[in-house]
Amino acid sequence: MSAEPKKAASIWDVAKLAGVSHQTVSRVVNGSPRVAADTRDRVLAAIAELGYRPNRLARTLAGGAAQSLTVLTADTSLYGSEASLRGIEKAARAAGWSVSISVLDPAETHSDADIVARLPRAGEPTIVIAHDEPGMRARRTLLEAQPQAMVAVGEYTGKEFDEPWLIGLDDGQVAGEATRYLLELGHETVHHLAIPTALGIEADRKSHRAEGWADALRQADRPVPPVVHSGWTISEAFEAVKPLVADKSVSAILCGNDDLALAALRAAHLSGRDVPGDLSIVGFDNAPFAAYTTPALTTVNQDFENVGKGAFELLRHRLDSSLPKPTPTWRAPELIIRETSGPPPRR
Amino acid sequence: MSAEPKKAASIWDVAKLAGVSHQTVSRVVNGSPRVAADTRDRVLAAIAELGYRPNRLARTLAGGAAQSLTVLTADTSLYGSEASLRGIEKAARAAGWSVSISVLDPAETHSDADIVARLPRAGEPTIVIAHDEPGMRARRTLLEAQPQAMVAVGEYTGKEFDEPWLIGLDDGQVAGEATRYLLELGHETVHHLAIPTALGIEADRKSHRAEGWADALRQADRPVPPVVHSGWTISEAFEAVKPLVADKSVSAILCGNDDLALAALRAAHLSGRDVPGDLSIVGFDNAPFAAYTTPALTTVNQDFENVGKGAFELLRHRLDSSLPKPTPTWRAPELIIRETSGPPPRR
DNA sequence: AACTCTTTGAAACCCTTGATCATGGTCAAG
DNA sequence: CTTGACCATGATCAAGGGTTTCAAAGAGTT
Numbered sequence: 183m184s185a186e187p188k189k190a191a192s193i194w195d196v197a198k199l200a201g202v203s204h205q206t207v208s209r210v211v212n213g214s215p216r217v218a219a220d221t222r223d224r225v226l227a228a229i230a231e232l233g234y235r236p237n238r239l240a241r242t243l244a245g246g247a248a249q250s251l252t253v254l255t256a257d258t259s260l261y262g263s264e265a266s267l268r269g270i271e272k273a274a275r276a277a278g279w280s281v282s283i284s285v286l287d288p289a290e291t292h293s294d295a296d297i298v299a300r301l302p303r304a305g306e307p308t309i310v311i312a313h314d315e316p317g318m319r320a321r322r323t324l325l326e327a328q329p330q331a332m333v334a335v336g337e338y339t340g341k342e343f344d345e346p347w348l349i350g351l352d353d354g355q356v357a358g359e360a361t362r363y364l365l366e367l368g369h370e371t372v373h374h375l376a377i378p379t380a381l382g383i384e385a386d387r388k389s390h391r392a393e394g395w396a397d398a399l400r401q402a403d404r405p406v407p408p409v410v411h412s413g414w415t416i417s418e419a420f421e422a423v424k425p426l427v428a429d430k431s432v433s434a435i436l437c438g439n440d441d442l443a444l445a446a447l448r449a450a451h452l453s454g455r456d457v458p459g460d461l462s463i464v465g466f467d468n469a470p471f472a473a474y475t476t477p478a479l480t481t482v483n484q485d486f487e488n489v490g491k492g493a494f495e496l497l498r499h500r501l502d503s504s505l506p507k508p509t510p511t512w513r514a515p516e517l518i519i520r521e522t523s524g525p526p527p528r529r
Numbered sequence: 530m531s532a533e534p535k536k537a538a539s540i541w542d543v544a545k546l547a548g549v550s551h552q553t554v555s556r557v558v559n560g561s562p563r564v565a566a567d568t569r570d571r572v573l574a575a576i577a578e579l580g581y582r583p584n585r586l587a588r589t590l591a592g593g594a595a596q597s598l599t600v601l602t603a604d605t606s607l608y609g610s611e612a613s614l615r616g617i618e619k620a621a622r623a624a625g626w627s628v629s630i631s632v633l634d635p636a637e638t639h640s641d642a643d644i645v646a647r648l649p650r651a652g653e654p655t656i657v658i659a660h661d662e663p664g665m666r667a668r669r670t671l672l673e674a675q676p677q678a679m680v681a682v683g684e685y686t687g688k689e690f691d692e693p694w695l696i697g698l699d700d701g702q703v704a705g706e707a708t709r710y711l712l713e714l715g716h717e718t719v720h721h722l723a724i725p726t727a728l729g730i731e732a733d734r735k736s737h738r739a740e741g742w743a744d745a746l747r748q749a750d751r752p753v754p755p756v757v758h759s760g761w762t763i764s765e766a767f768e769a770v771k772p773l774v775a776d777k778s779v780s781a782i783l784c785g786n787d788d789l790a791l792a793a794l795r796a797a798h799l800s801g802r803d804v805p806g807d808l809s810i811v812g813f814d815n816a817p818f819a820a821y822t823t824p825a826l827t828t829v830n831q832d833f834e835n836v837g838k839g840a841f842e843l844l845r846h847r848l849d850s851s852l853p854k855p856t857p858t859w860r861a862p863e864l865i866i867r868e869t870s871g872p873p874p875r876r
Numbered sequence: 877a878a879c880t881c882t883t884t885g886a887a888a889c890c891c892t893t894g895a896t897c898a899t900g901g902t903c904a905a906g
Numbered sequence: 907c908t909t910g911a912c913c914a915t916g917a918t919c920a921a922g923g924g925t926t927t928c929a930a931a932g933a934g935t936t
Binding site: 877878879880881882883884885886887888889890891892893894895896897898899900901902903904905906 | 909913914916924928
């Protein structure tokens, strides 16, 4: 029967109970070496007795080391975003940090003020996870407003290749690998069902995936068919891919992610095309469901969770350069061959 | 060239520029009526000029109305959790709140201290989204520690039916509906592949889904086969469901969620059983992929996003009883019949 | 001239960190 | 036995960016 919402213990309460001054308590809590062992014990006992926990808000406000960050992310229902976020949260929690999230609406154009208003305070450490237009805008806004306290996860677009605030999977290479794999199976060419990119904004180059695909085709002297653009949702992808699948001359489709591949699979089924007999479909990201579709999806595994972890570590390093600069620990993207890919049909 | 990280403007800076005291600025920012129009204008001009934004940390610390909450959630890769979280975030952001997340590890038993340590401060408004054991523990911990500042989303377990801090979808009824639907198609009985529950903890009753299923069978005087228990992952579900699918006498399976149903679908395919010809499979939750599997999944739609919204509104109401108590605005769960269900095979 | 109301300012407080300085006490060197 | 160095701790104060309570100044009314 905890009747009244008894006020939480503060550092002063602990000090009083332990018979010390409040900042001796602070010293103990923050692990200062300048505290005698028995004093420390007394303080710790008082902390335990009162159930004292430092107030993270006050701590941050007082200028202690940052212990919270905000993640700006696109649609969390995307496997890639969700998994990266999960990795960030996990790493952050392990380090005693807390993480806030704010979701960028893919349909909206967020102004700079919009973006900044999402942060709980100026200078809030922030990670942007986004591959689409709103994400690109957000990261530019933050780069302008607080370059030292931000990290972005996502595609790089040429110029920023070496930027110290960017963590990017180089999925262009695997896209090429997947394309070559399909060519080697005997396909004349490979079509590409593409996720939305931020091309409208940063027009230097195509998405890595699309570029790796096109490069591989060119290197093999194959025709590069026009990219079929899709939205992020499965239903959009379904509509976009229908005509492609209906075209009997199309024998292989590389999809921008597994949701798109699932739509292609469904469309193929409805068009009466056998996968992989008539049509090969390759996905991207290796979402959890990919191994359990029928037939099981050939796709590219991406180690998003460790990328998230890397992003967190990079952020810490940027906030406090005495911390080690993280070295990439995520696995390189890898083609996983399952059942949706095979040789083209014999004519 | 923003060379130096120019310090963000504070309320004092605004006050100085506008030639007023700092808490006149506070009044303007918080919309107090007791400010002369021209003073207000001057302050607003200063705010605009300096690009001032209130620091949410400081505001909360000073005891202003809460504007942030923490969501404790189980595995975010579960569609239900993810969608509820999305709903909360959306509603919160619309109200100017920020949301932190902390993920409960399904494999770990979190102590009370563990749970409390995740909150940035004592009394932090919190929403628990969890249907499994760690979630149940977390919600009990919080209920003990700060009953007024918490809301839970999830299954209710009997006693708490009317608890004012709980938002629960009554999915027992639809589970029954789905079961009756299968029986009416002519199935002898319906098997159940169940998601993990917190039965070990709150043993009063089974999960709603399982109970609704069993009730429906009993009411129809049908045998109630033993529940097949699965873990949360698709691969666990796959292993768990294999024997069930291999049993030719099984003609209909109601699955605890769509991931499980996907596993069942895959297992059926590998066992050479035609769905829905030989075997009907019904899922739960209507995850995005459900409409695009082959065959498309018959499942139960759940309006998680609006449940999340409701949770946020309930939390606000509990923090400030002058705010209206929200009335449920989410759609009731609804059976969506697609392609994985049909009459049983003729013997 | 007394009184009320509106507008504004002053000060205290929220909780914690950090910096500065002072105070005793211990210990080793002279 | 001094003297000086060093250590643990306390005492203060400022800062961080707000909110809230209370009081005062100014204006208008009767």
